[in-house]
Amino acid sequence: MEKSFFSIFKTFFKVGAILLGGGYVILPLLTSELVDKKGWITSDELCEYYAISTSLPGVIAINTAVFTGRKLLGTKGAIASILGVTLPSFLVIVLLASVLSELVRFNHVNYIFWGVGIGVIALLFFAVKEMWSKCVTDRFTSVIYVLCLILALCGKISPAIIVIFAIITGLAVQFIKNKRKSND
């Protein structure tokens, strides 16, 4: 399928329409649409964009969408992806705005939500498995993974801090490598 403003818009509209349960779910959805089905981007790149997106201010799903849109078709692609991913939620909220509060009091809505929660966790683990095979390739990256996981699991450390930690580690490792090279 060709990368055009409209095809990117359509793809992100679909992703926006089934984006349930928090911004991070955008990753498995984008993997399915862009990597598996269309082959527009590698899961390696997606992984990198997601990591940076979590450390930037703003809504993570939107940040990730802008990154991928930009990669696919420059500024035009970024605008297409933003419009596509926000439009479904925009339409749903505007249509439901007056009855929203009543909606939550419906038991069946809560049942569905409870169920979808299971699907979301499954999607997350599939995404982790996919990312793991692409990103954790040697001993160095495994150590980074374990360290970041421990940091993320214990305490209230902001994801932004963890990403900054990863960036500093990357810089330091390269600095040491360059130093050694110049010493040889």
Place this chain on the structure above:
Amino acid sequence: MIKLLLQLFIQYFHIGVFSFGGGYATLPFLYEIAEKFKWFSVTQLTDMIAVSSVTPGPVGINMATFSGFTTAGIVGAICATFAIVLPSFIFVSIVYKILDNFKENSYVQSCVKTLKPAGCALLSAVGIKLLFTSNLHLLGFLCLVLFLITGVVKKREPLFYLGVSALFGLVIGHLHWIGV
């Protein structure tokens, strides 16, 4: 009206610039808005958080659209949504340019190499936390295990898992097998 829209724009642009860590990071800002401007009540906000989780889209976007709409109708909704998205567009564009221009730089390459496992770890942490904090019960857990096993055997559309699990929740809840 123009003044109100301008205020909406400024408030949501502010959220877009200062909220780190995704949708739920926008919540403290929204509580502040509810108290300061009275555009919506705290009760409305609480309802909205619950509804955001069942309607598609990121919480931050849903909240911006909703409060923009209750404050100033459809124009308000567009204004607030645009305002919260704009900072993302600007920041990501800058970072993307930097990454693109310095692709060959060894420092940038080294950073990208460490960033990827970090991103993977962050996502793993979200999954693990959800696993322990959501009220899964035994049935939900069994359903999850079944999903994971079938997922390893055959790759399926995300919509398949969301649809099947929604139906599962509806049936289980309706039969009162668990207290959801």
